[in-house]
Amino acid sequence: MKFEQYAEQVVSHLPCSKWEKQDLKDELLDHLNSMKVELIEEGYGEHEAVSQTIQRFGPIGQIRRQLSESLPLLDKYMRKWFMLLFYLYVSIASYLLLLSPDRWRRRAFSVEWKQRMIEYGVPQYTHLFQNAKPFQTLSDYIFHYDNYSFGTIMYNLVGNIAVFVPLGFFLPLLFVSFQNMHRVFFLTLGASLVIEMLQFLFALGSIDVDDLLLNGLGGLVGYGLFRVGTSMMDRYRRKIQSDDDLTATPS
Structure with a gap:
């Protein structure tokens, strides 16, 4: 068996990108050729040294099993792509939550509403759209759903969960320190609170504690998806190990 064939069979089924496989193959070939040179210097013939x-x-x-066990969840090539997706997600989420035209239309309405309430002498109503009571908005959607359109309910419930699902997925995937459910939840909650405060300060939306709860739930859903993905990866690596146990020693 030639070195090229041996190295190719070793890396062919490793759970990593094709670029990482090529790097591992090149490194393995370097080690093989170095040992071959040493054996030739000891007096072995070319064929026997190989x-x-x-x-x-x-x-x-x-x-292959040893290499598989040593591989990180994301190799350096895949990490670059996922980091790019993470930055793209942050940019899109920031746009949707803070910079979109719809947000600024809401701002115009909110500013006008506050001015009118102050002119009417009822400044207490300038914060009409704020909710600091947990589950009040959620219960209102459930028990008084006929007051809202289906689109409004889906936008506020599913939308608030979905927008933070990628954050709960990317954090543990890219940063080892966040491979912990509690850290992901509290960071998601913190990020949501910062966004809610910015929306309030710039009149881009209303503060609703239920939004924080839904955003935190979205982070947990994303973390759950991460755990499902790692479980599938572990299962694949165990399959590699079980298959390799049946591989015969090369001659």
Whole structure:
């Protein structure tokens, strides 16, 4: 068996990108050729040195299993792509929550409403659209759903959950320190609170504690998706190991 064939079989089924496989293959070939040179210097012939090198390195399955166990969840190439997606998500979420034309139309309405309430001498109604009581908005959607359109309910319930699902997924995927459910939840809650405060300060929306709860739930859903993904990856790696146990030692 030639080094190229041996190295290709080792990396072919590793759970990583094709670019990482190529890097691992090149590194493995370097080690193989270095050992072959040492054996030739010891007096072995070319063919025998190749055979001895492969034999000393070990069975294909064993090397592949060791490499598989040492691989991170994301190799350096895949990490770049996921980091790019994370930045793209942050940009889109920031636009939707703070910079979209719809937000600024709401701002115009909110500013006009406050001015009118002050002119009418009822400044207490300038905060009519704020809710600091947990589950009040949610219960209102449930028990008085006939007062709202289906689109409004879906936008406020599903939308507030969905917008933070990617955050709960990307955080533990890209940062090891966030592979903890509590950290993801509290950071999601913190990010949601910052956005709510900015919306309030710039009159871009209303403060609703139920939005914070739904955003936090979205972060937990994203974290759950991350855990499902890692479980599937672990299962695939165990499958590689079980398949490699059946691989015969190369001659």
